[in-house]
Amino acid sequence: MKRTLAVAAGLTAVALTLTACSGEGSPNEGSSTSPTELKIGNFMDLTSWDTAVADIGFNGPYLSAVYDPLIALDGEGKPVPALATDWTVSEDFLTVTLELRTDAVFSDGEKFDADAAVANLEYLRDGAVSREAYLNVESFTAVDEDTVEIDLSARDDRLLYFMGLGRSYMAAPSAIEAGTLAEAPVGSGPYTLSESSIPGAEYHFDRVADHWAADEFRFEKVSVLPIQDDSARNNAMEAGQINVTFADDTTVEMAEQNGWSTESKVAAWIGLRINDHTGEQLEPLGDVRVRQALNYAFDGAEILSSLGRDRGEVTNQVFAVGFPGNDPALDDRCAYDMEKAKELMAEAGYADGFEVAMPMSGPFQTWQPTVEQVFQELGIRVTWDEYQFTDYQSNAPNYPMFIVSLAVDSDPVATIARQFTVPQWYMPEPDISEFPELQSQVDAALEAPRGEEQEAEIRELNEMVTEQAWNVVWYQSANTYVTTPDIELTPVTGMMFPTLRQIQPAA
Structure with missing residues (x-):
């Protein structure tokens, strides 16, 4: 297999769950004193102040300021x-x-x-x-x-x-x-929204002096600037207009040059989401050998290196790396082996491949050439249906499989719900109940006593779904954040952007 993978320029991985900046400042080169203002460069704008409809995603800094x-x-x-x-x-x-x-x-x-x-x-x-x-x-x-x-x-x-x-x-x-x-917003949070805020461009927050947890929120002022363009966000960081930012490859390089701090943690799994394990829509996917073949056919380590810039962890699992449920011993299951993949396709009766339609949108074009190349070697003939990114989420689940970047959770029981059992935008009709052995193990995991016994049952479930090639996971990507040296940020797996509790003046 020729592994000439296309390289994405300036891509920020988006976990599908879901501007200009202003302000005075000088280049952030570090300081021996604690900063009085936290200035966050966020990748996304606030979705809503309404706590019942706000997407968790990138809303953490906004919502945790006022609520x-x-x-x-x-x-x-x-x-x-x-x-x-x-x-x-x-x-x-x-x-x-x-x-x-x-x-x-x-x-x-x-x-x-x-x-x-x-x-x-x-x-x-x-x-x-x-x-x-x-x-x-x-x-x-x-x-x-x-x-x-x-x-x-x-x-x-x-x-x-x-x-x-x-x-x-x-x-x-x-x-x-x-x-x-x-x-x-009307909350009891450590800050209140300032009248100087400009929705969609810049949000400023004033500190509540007598807040019950004032010692945990030590910045006098907080600003969050939604800057969707990577270059503009990096320029704002270099100019001192922000001192915390969601990072891309360029930001990481700038951090090395400027002495900024960098933190990262696994945030999403990248690969093919399979929704049709019974083969009702696409008959070949109902054969576990075909699903296993797809797993053998993709070289996750090479994809992470070439397209993911090594910012993540190679794994074939949806349970977050480093957290309960994930078992490193399973990562050798279906390790890259194109000849094995072809053998399995032939055993299943698809030596000449099959036809499949899949959705495509801008953020996923990075991986499109890789999928085409692998499918071609397996004889799979793919037709891409183009969608605007805003329409991808509502249309992708109608296909038997599609490319995803899906957020992972640090809690393994939440992973069971979001990846296997509870309807989500990407999984409107979970079909794990169609597989009695898997459903039985789900029940065993959810009913087991908390602690080691439950974690053992969850690992058993993970092994079973991995053996069933439930999805085609190439790797888990990491979210990376850059701060000036006088600020400490703690990433949290499950949050696309940490809340203000996780962003503090450096000790």
């Missing part, structure tokens, strides 16, 4: 206290009890208490996007002023993780009732 969550995540993706100071889970896993702070106040003067928390949780449960976290919730109850009880219809080990990921931001109940959250 406090009940539960947050630490750098390893573990739930940690915020407005909820503690929680307990009942022995039958059907009741979660939250103990709340009593010293938080919304920016409109309303006091945060259990009634406010319940109003928010009910709003989030009904939200078009936020409801993902509360699928198994039957009710929320304010037990007393500082205690909330969450009653579940079924055990749900994802709940606390999803709440911490960005699905428990608290807004003023009056703003929820008025239906005005999309217009302007």
